[in-house]
Amino acid sequence: MGWRYHYEAASVLRDIFSSMKNRLMLVKHRFNLTAEGVHIQQRLTGCEVLGDGQPAVIMFTDSSDGQDADSRMYNMMHFTNASGDRWEIQWSTMKRMHFQMLYSNIYLPFCVRTLYHLVDYEKRQVAHRVRPRVCFITKPVMGGAQVTCLATDFYPRHINLTPLNNRPVHDSELTGGLVLPNGNGFYQVRTKMMVGDEELKKKHNYTCTASHLSLDNRLEVS
Template structure:
């Protein structure tokens, strides 16, 4: 498989469990990459249910393959043969789109990126949404309006393509509408039933609040970690009524165990009588989790002497303990600890 880092820059809708609705989404991401070297363009189609990758196909391997463990048993060999043929058909169609867009933009040098997002969302109450987006060179390019059965340009240059599609693809627009409103939802329901245990698990977050004061300004950090699914709402409140704005972007990051973490920081100048608390809302919680900042719990030594002096104290204490340890040299001059602290005693 070709080693390439693919960055999706177009809008990516994600189903969340906000307000305990139990929403789910099925998304397919198509990416085409073409460079100015002699290699043929690279194409991939990746399927996701919620934030879990379920399968993948790329032009190097030429086979649709399961990624999620539960998908490896879904449908059997015949299902994956059908998926392979389907992905090959998609790639063939989008390959032609890609060539046309490169021709229109007269793009002959550098990296060219063509992206497609096709997907749908289903709520617990049965309501649904769907979307069909095209991106070119990292920007939204074309959007399909299934209600009006029209392809809408996001840029003036994209109008060349949408005018042609709207004039020539009446049958295709009907098929696209059917795929979005019917076929996508039917497959999403099947995936939800099959992967229910994995897809509907809810792991509540843990929360830790820390602070750092410098020159009268205090930075309050709210660390939220170990939660699943991904969506979480983290807010700092003052006196339980004033929501505080964080200048840092709330970046929700993945953990190696499949859960997520996020840190939200605000800067405040505490006044007498003020209270601060971090409010966390997640579908794994029955109620909003409120963790209060207690300035009294800050280290007295840290507040008294500050970071530089504290670091010197720690270094001095470590040096004193090192000098007190019984040491011994072996015949090669290698120092090791006596007693229970074992060093290397190589004879060679």
């Protein structure tokens, strides 16, 4: 999203932070919280697009020192304020109009745009396909060799990777196989098997085979 969106996001966050700071000061004054120590103001906020021509809804709930203070829900049809058990908030007509304008023109449109942006991002992530890079590694060890199939930089995470020895290798002969994050948004996995000296003398052709959503056919590296 463009610089206008990021500028608006910064403005909204600054306004929310200022509002929460002022609310905590009001709570401390209301309940005479003069003791030293840390006081915590929390806010849970979000929006919901109802669809079928119904208006979007935005809401928030404030909490002071772990106790509900007040909550607000707004859509284009009604605006409600629900006070917590600890205190009541008196709203003047001017203050109510101020919040209605704030929510109608800034908070609600911004939240809905953000929600659609995140939904679109998740859809693109679900449809994203990246082919694995597969390599075959052999390492001499006592009594034979360790054969490793390695697949890196693939997405999504589900993959079937196995070494073949002129035949499918049984799971009991394999170690590893756990899919891990690659540190760059993609994934990696490796499977290992031991090949004894007697098997090495037969000079079988070993193959790494990978099946993945990004591949039309199986990928094989011999």
